[in-house]
Amino acid sequence: MLKAADLGAIRAIITRAKRWDLFFAVLGLLSLMVGVLTFTVLFLDMAIQGVPRLSLDFFTNFPSRRAENAGILSAWVGTILVMLVTALAAVPLGVAAGVYLEEYAPKNWITDIIEINISNLAGIPSIVYGLLALGLFVYYFGFGQSILSAGLTLALLILPVIIVATRESIRAIPQSIHEGSYACGATTWQTVSDHILPYSSAGILTGVIIGMARAIGETAPIITIGALTFIAFLPPMPFAGDPAAGMFEWIFAPFTVMPIQMFNWTSRPEAAFTVNAAAAGFVLVFMTLAMNGLAIYLRYHLRKNIKW
Amino acid sequence: MQIQTGLEAGVEGTVLKAEVRDLDFHYGAFHALKRVSMPIYDRRVTALIGPSGCGKSTLLRCFNRMHDLYPGNRYSGGGIVFHPDNTNLLAPEVDPIEVRMRISMVFQKPNPFPKSIYENVAYSLRVRGMRNKNELDDRVESALKGAALWNEVSDRLKELGANLSGGQQQRLCIARALASDPEIILFDEPTSALDPIATASIEELVTELKEKVTILIVTHNMQQAARISDYTAYMYLGEMVEFGVTDQIFIKPTKKATEDYITGRFG
Numbered sequence: 386m387l388k389a390a391d392l393g394a395i396r397a398i399i400t401r402a403k404r405w406d407l408f409f410a411v412l413g414l415l416s417l418m419v420g421v422l423t424f425t426v427l428f429l430d431m432a433i434q435g436v437p438r439l440s441l442d443f444f445t446n447f448p449s450r451r452a453e454n455a456g457i458l459s460a461w462v463g464t465i466l467v468m469l470v471t472a473l474a475a476v477p478l479g480v481a482a483g484v485y486l487e488e489y490a491p492k493n494w495i496t497d498i499i500e501i502n503i504s505n506l507a508g509i510p511s512i513v514y515g516l517l518a519l520g521l522f523v524y525y526f527g528f529g530q531s532i533l534s535a536g537l538t539l540a541l542l543i544l545p546v547i548i549v550a551t552r553e554s555i556r557a558i559p560q561s562i563h564e565g566s567y568a569c570g571a572t573t574w575q576t577v578s579d580h581i582l583p584y585s586s587a588g589i590l591t592g593v594i595i596g597m598a599r600a601i602g603e604t605a606p607i608i609t610i611g612a613l614t615f616i617a618f619l620p621p622m623p624f625a626g627d628p629a630a631g632m633f634e635w636i637f638a639p640f641t642v643m644p645i646q647m648f649n650w651t652s653r654p655e656a657a658f659t660v661n662a663a664a665a666g667f668v669l670v671f672m673t674l675a676m677n678g679l680a681i682y683l684r685y686h687l688r689k690n691i692k693w
Numbered sequence: 694m695q696i697q698t699g700l701e702a703g704v705e706g707t708v709l710k711a712e713v714r715d716l717d718f719h720y721g722a723f724h725a726l727k728r729v730s731m732p733i734y735d736r737r738v739t740a741l742i743g744p745s746g747c748g749k750s751t752l753l754r755c756f757n758r759m760h761d762l763y764p765g766n767r768y769s770g771g772g773i774v775f776h777p778d779n780t781n782l783l784a785p786e787v788d789p790i791e792v793r794m795r796i797s798m799v800f801q802k803p804n805p806f807p808k809s810i811y812e813n814v815a816y817s818l819r820v821r822g823m824r825n826k827n828e829l830d831d832r833v834e835s836a837l838k839g840a841a842l843w844n845e846v847s848d849r850l851k852e853l854g855a856n857l858s859g860g861q862q863q864r865l866c867i868a869r870a871l872a873s874d875p876e877i878i879l880f881d882e883p884t885s886a887l888d889p890i891a892t893a894s895i896e897e898l899v900t901e902l903k904e905k906v907t908i909l910i911v912t913h914n915m916q917q918a919a920r921i922s923d924y925t926a927y928m929y930l931g932e933m934v935e936f937g938v939t940d941q942i943f944i945k946p947t948k949k950a951t952e953d954y955i956t957g958r959f960g
């Protein structure tokens with residue numbers, strides 16, 4: 386039989402032990418607040434400064450020496466075109482490399498070394514990619530200080546992210562599904578195209594968008610390859626103008642991107658340019674959030690029909 | 694090598710479909726199958742029994758070269774001779790895909806693809822290059838009928854296979870294995886994840902299927918082996934202890950070890 390005194394002792398122990406629960410809960414909440422509050426304050430500050438500046442003109446005007454006339458037309462068009470090149474280069478390369486490593490590569494020390502290096506590549510400072518790209522794309526291949534060079538540079542930067550995301554989503558597919566496909570008599574390519582890619586596409590896409598969201602804000606490597614800070618024209622539209630531009634002439638055009646436009650404005654002494662920078666920053670954050678929203682939506686839709 | 698079973702003469706009308714001959718298999722350095730020999734008779738059910746870890750699945754997965762998917766696995770001696778064409782399924786020059794097109798498999802846990810019921814069954818036809826819609830429809834229907842599933846799913850072929858119950862999913866996997874008209878179907882403990890009613894329906898199905906196709910089934914359930922198989926092989930620690938007609942194995946096994954296992958004194 387349990388004596389009343391024992392029960393009292395047990396309760397005392399529990400009460401003392403639970404103090405640590407409370408202590409950690411408070412500590413955890415405070416840590417969370419530091420992060421969330423800091424971001425919220427920064428974002429609100431930027432929004433309060435920048436949002437009143439947003440108008441249709443702001444999106445359709447080129448940069449100007451007068452702050453109230455300046456706009457982000459060349460910057461957002463440049464960002465979208467650079468991102469397009471980045472995606473077109475990085476997605477096929479990254480997915481193919483990930484699929485190769487998971488499904489085709491023999492497991493030996495060479496592939497082990499490649500694996501370790503891919504994880505390390507993700508940690509290299511982006512400016513190093515900029516330097517590499519300056520030598521390789523700008524000078525060696527002669528692509529110049531163009532949208533193509535910038536897109537390929539950012540593609541290199543996010544390639545490891547896409548490779549890792551591809552491999553992880555492939556590994557999340559149960560072994561039994563994999564074996565089921567082979568047991569039907571499928572070749573490796575049939576297994577990849579009929580099962581592996583469709584079932585891992587949600588995860589791959591999430592990785593792609595996370596990578597793109599990182600790339601969209603990158604400034605250092607783009608400055609390194611020589612993006613201009615003042616661009617008052619758009620890249621040539623395919624087949625437009627006189628003489629008519631070619632389909633892909635735009636990829637060799639000089640360009641600027643959102644973060645560089647912001648950087649340029651923040652370095653001006655006039656307060657009115659700081660407001661422009663805040664407005665552009667707000668647009669950039671909005672673009673990033675929109676991409677993440679798209680990732681969540683697509684993941685939900687692609688996963689809906691996948692149950693093991 | 695001639696396989697000494699002493700049974701061929703005793704059972705009328707049996708034809709050899711395959712022979713395992715002195716088969717050795719290694720997982721890396723681990724010797725998982727040791728000089729295993731046994732016959733597989735055409736359109737009969739052969740059960741592999743034995744305690745967990747004795748190598749039943751390992752032997753079964755040699756038949757469709759599943760081991761080729763993983764590095765370090767080695768067929769280290771002997772072979773599996775397939776009749777009537779006398780090919781050694783394990784010979785390096787034999788393409789494992791060709792083997793899997795002739796011998797299909799049903800796994801322990803139902804593993805339908807996250808596709809529609811129709812596409813699950815059609816998949817084994819699609820990998821064989823079948824594109825004609827009518828032909829696919831016909832073959833899918835007859836495979837689903839063969840797997841006793843047609844009546845339950847004929848009006849919802851476009852639904853996901855994963856929405857079916859466990860027993861239905863396993864019958865869907867049987868339909869997938871059946872659709873391509875295989876010569877042998879391998880079953881690796883197909884009912885171990887199912888409830889008793891679903892188990893009974895799968896057992897009934899297996900005994901029906903043997904009219905058309907040779908069946909090799911792994912089971913850890915001795916009653917199941919006794920109920921559905923014509924031949925039983927008892928394995929222990931990677932070795933073939935005894936092979937015989939099921940009744941003989943269960944009523945008067947020739948080896949003491951088999952008797953101990955059957956009577957539950959061991960295992």
Ligand SMILES: Nc1ncnc2c1ncn2[C@@H]1O[C@H](COP(=O)(O)OP(=O)(O)O)[C@@H](O)[C@H]1O
Nearest residue numbers: 720723725743744745746747748749750751752
């Ligand atoms: N992939 C593997 N690598 C190494 N050893 C394995 C592997 N798969 C199975 N084994 C070992 O081989 C033996 C036989 O396994 P298995 O054929 O799965 O047994 P059973 O199906 O009879 O329960 C066991 O000792 C098991 O631990």
Ligand SMILES: [Mg+2]
Nearest residue numbers: 749750751911
């Ligand atoms: Mg097993």
